[in-house]
Amino acid sequence: MNEFNGEIKKMMIILSKATLENVYAAFVLANGARMEGIEAEMFFTFFGLEAVHKKKLEHLHVATVGNPAIHMPTMLGGLPGMEALATSMMKKEMEKIDMPDIHEFLDILAASGVKLWACKLAMEMFHYKKEDMYENLDGVITVGDFYKQGSGLGTHMLFI
Amino acid sequence: MEKLIAGKSIEVNEEGYLTKFAQWDKTVGEELAKEANIDLSDRHWEVLNYLQTEHKNEVALSIRRIGKSGIVDIKEFYALFPNAPLKTATKIAGIPKPASCI
Numbered sequence: 001m002n003e004f005n006g007e008i009k010k011m012m013i014i015l016s017k018a019t020l021e022n023v024y025a026a027f028v029l030a031n032g033a034r035m036e037g038i039e040a041e042m043f044f045t046f047f048g049l050e051a052v053h054k055k056k057l058e059h060l061h062v063a064t065v066g067n068p069a070i071h072m073p074t075m076l077g078g079l080p081g082m083e084a085l086a087t088s089m090m091k092k093e094m095e096k097i098d099m100p101d102i103h104e105f106l107d108i109l110a111a112s113g114v115k116l117w118a119c120k121l122a123m124e125m126f127h128y129k130k131e132d133m134y135e136n137l138d139g140v141i142t143v144g145d146f147y148k149q150g151s152g153l154g155t156h157m158l159f160i
Numbered sequence: 161m162e163k164l165i166a167g168k169s170i171e172v173n174e175e176g177y178l179t180k181f182a183q184w185d186k187t188v189g190e191e192l193a194k195e196a197n198i199d200l201s202d203r204h205w206e207v208l209n210y211l212q213t214e215h216k217n218e219v220a221l222s223i224r225r226i227g228k229s230g231i232v233d234i235k236e237f238y239a240l241f242p243n244a245p246l247k248t249a250t251k252i253a254g255i256p257k258p259a260s261c262i
């Protein structure tokens with residue numbers, strides 16, 4: 001906490017998951033940083049890429065299996081339609097607290113100056129092309145490029 | 161606590177936000193903007209007036225709502241008040257700091 005008196009200058013947020021709760025957590029953290037005058041950049045890797053994939057970003061789900069906080073027996077959570085049900089319930093609650101949907105949230109992040117990067121390696125692995133991705137994506141970069149973006153005092157990295 | 165702003169003794173909280181909007185006037189706004197290194201243009205005033213109206217109507221302010229205001233979009237809002245726009249603009253406008261996370 002000695003550098004910059006512990007002041008946070010920049011948040012580098014890595015999103016590796018595509019479950020709705022993780023994507024929203026990452027988005028709220030990035031947007032919240034900008035609101036406080038802190039720079040923010042996001043790196044979408046592995047399943048996290050789905051949050052910036054044009055066709056997939058509208059269909060993200062809450063995890064009902066392996067998620068004890070959902071308070072549903074694992075066997076039940078695995079039944080067909082359960083994820084969709086839990087997701088639509090959560091989306092309704094989110095609308096009530098003025099939480100934007102994924103696409104609108106990305107627009108807010110881009111307009112707020114959050115840099116949005118896709119991981120090159122994961123893009124190749126999933127055979128995604130730049131044109132498949134959200135239009136305001138800043139680029140497809142390597143992990144090394146991402147670290148370079150985060151250089152300087154007061155940068156913090158977060159893996160979700 | 162009391163703070164001397166534009167030659168007037170003004171009631172503010174520990175973060176420097178006015179606690180009595182009645183004590184706010186344009187010269188107070190201009191002085192607070194100067195503290196935030198912002199030169200107020202007509203566009204700034206349009207946004208500040210909008211924020212004050214929303215506050216008077218007891219609307220909870222958030223970045224999302226400002227984006228939908230029709231007064232300013234999010235990109236311009238950040239351009240007008242570059243460092244923590246919602247916090248800075250509400251302080252200049254003499255209204256409380258919004259408790260919003262979005």
